[in-house]
Amino acid sequence: MLALHGGTVVLDQPDPHFVWPVVTEQTRRAINRQLDQTVSIYDRSGIFKEFEDDFAHYQGAQYALVTNSGTSALFGIYEGLSLGPDDEVICADYSFFATSGPLIYLGVRPVFCDVDGNGNLDPDELALLVSPRTKAVIVTHMWGVPCQMDRIVEICARNGIALIEDCSHAHGARFKGRLVGTFGIASAWSLQAQKLVTGGEGGILTTNDREIYVRAQLQGQYNKRCREEIDKNHPLYGYALTGFGLKLRAHPLAIAMAAEQFGNLERWIVQKSIYAARFDNALREYEFISIPKTVNTSPSWYAYTFRFDPAAAGIERELFVKALYAEGLREIDIPNSMRPVSDLPLFSAPEQAMPRLRHLAPAEGRTNRTNPNSRNYWGSAIKLPVWAFPEDEGLVLKYIEGLKKVCDAIRAGEFKNSASRA
Numbered sequence: 001m002l003a004l005h006g007g008t009v010v011l012d013q014p015d016p017h018f019v020w021p022v023v024t025e026q027t028r029r030a031i032n033r034q035l036d037q038t039v040s041i042y043d044r045s046g047i048f049k050e051f052e053d054d055f056a057h058y059q060g061a062q063y064a065l066v067t068n069s070g071t072s073a074l075f076g077i078y079e080g081l082s083l084g085p086d087d088e089v090i091c092a093d094y095s096f097f098a099t100s101g102p103l104i105y106l107g108v109r110p111v112f113c114d115v116d117g118n119g120n121l122d123p124d125e126l127a128l129l130v131s132p133r134t135k136a137v138i139v140t141h142m143w144g145v146p147c148q149m150d151r152i153v154e155i156c157a158r159n160g161i162a163l164i165e166d167c168s169h170a171h172g173a174r175f176k177g178r179l180v181g182t183f184g185i186a187s188a189w190s191l192q193a194q195k196l197v198t199g200g201e202g203g204i205l206t207t208n209d210r211e212i213y214v215r216a217q218l219q220g221q222y223n224k225r226c227r228e229e230i231d232k233n234h235p236l237y238g239y240a241l242t243g244f245g246l247k248l249r250a251h252p253l254a255i256a257m258a259a260e261q262f263g264n265l266e267r268w269i270v271q272k273s274i275y276a277a278r279f280d281n282a283l284r285e286y287e288f289i290s291i292p293k294t295v296n297t298s299p300s301w302y303a304y305t306f307r308f309d310p311a312a313a314g315i316e317r318e319l320f321v322k323a324l325y326a327e328g329l330r331e332i333d334i335p336n337s338m339r340p341v342s343d344l345p346l347f348s349a350p351e352q353a354m355p356r357l358r359h360l361a362p363a364e365g366r367t368n369r370t371n372p373n374s375r376n377y378w379g380s381a382i383k384l385p386v387w388a389f390p391e392d393e394g395l396v397l398k399y400i401e402g403l404k405k406v407c408d409a410i411r412a413g414e415f416k417n418s419a420s421r422a
């Protein structure tokens with residue numbers, strides 16, 4: 001009998017069941033070492049240089065730049081491309097708001113594109129949205145499952161549009177064997193606490209484009225770094241002392257931690273892929289569940305997000321999750337911060353908060369696109385953590401047992417029977 005109906009729970013273990021980041025003795029040593037060296041780095045030296053070199057080498061990129069957040073890394077790319085009023089950038093409607101938030105700050109109009117069955121930007125929809133004002137497309141590899149990059153690359157190339165990747169969920173993920181973050185003109189990663197590679201807070205961008213690198217530095221890393229890195233003959237060298245008026249520099253302790261965590265990335269992804277395959281195998285038989293579509297991709301499994309169809313199941317998603325929770329599966333989550341972003345006031349009415357953005361106010365009589373797939377994805381998604389260590393196998397098996405128990409109960413009509421008993 002289901003625990004929800006008074007039966008025995010599957011997993012009787014206090015939570016949390018999933019702890020991230022994983023702080024080991026090695027992590028502490030890396031941070032302490034940095035503490036003994038310096039807690040502020042003004043130029044491209046020390047741990048900044050070390051991590052940027054390692055990350056750029058891994059990504060096969062010419063330049064990398066650490067920042068104080070993933071949001072700042074994205075902001076740096078947009079400033080790097082000199083985007084401003086009159087420009088449009090196509091973004092996925094389903095994402096975290098930080099993907100497109102900095103565009104608003106720059107007065108750029110984000111155009112929100114509908115998504116595919118993984119919550120990723122849909123290439124068919126993208127093709128319909130390109131206009132003469134489109135300067136760039138930014139994709140987000142949601143939950144670590146890469147977007148359909150071959151089609152997106154082709155559409156951008158055909159239309160002469162810059163392609164940017166938000167890889168904040170997807171450190172180390174691959175599409176057709178090629179690392180995400182290598183398909184466009186520039187890419188950004190968050191290094192925030194929940195991310196696969198983390199320093200608690202932080203971000204990094206990579207590019208092969210010297211101009212983007214220079215402008216991104218000028219935006220947030222004024223004085224010493226700019227003076228040392230930017231060619232004295234560059235037309236913007238005169239701004240090296242002040243930059244563009246902001247300071248978005250990373251914290252060395254955060255980067256020391258991220259550099260240490262980065263060394264585990266490939267090993268974690270291998271283990272996560274094993275567990276994700278187990279979730280796939282356990283869940284694919286249920287007609288009311290859609291597992292992530294991973295053809296051509298090697299995800300990083302930031303999370304395992306599947307979709308629940310209440311009509312096919314005969315119960316609401318919330319009741320399904322409540323039943324799983326009752327079985328002791330406390331890490332089961334209905335994601336909410338990842339959502340359709342276009343109707344958030346920051347995007348639907350930015351001018352009301354920041355009057356300088358009057359030009360972004362919706363034109364009279366113009367209605368926003370509704371992006372139904374983005375809403376459906378949001379309304380049906382359920383998220384599980386993907387553990388990264390062989391020692392976690394017991395927990396993973398318990399989560400699978402709990403999931404199957406509740407799914408089998410749905411099939412057996414137990415929820416209907418309990419409703420009629422009530």
Ligand SMILES: Cc1ncc(COP(=O)(O)O)c(C=O)c1O
Pocket residue numbers: 069070071072095096098099140166168169190191192201202203
């Ligand atoms: C997809 C995505 N993009 C960007 C960001 C912003 O990163 P940060 O929080 O480091 O600014 C996040 C952070 O959660 C994210 O999930």
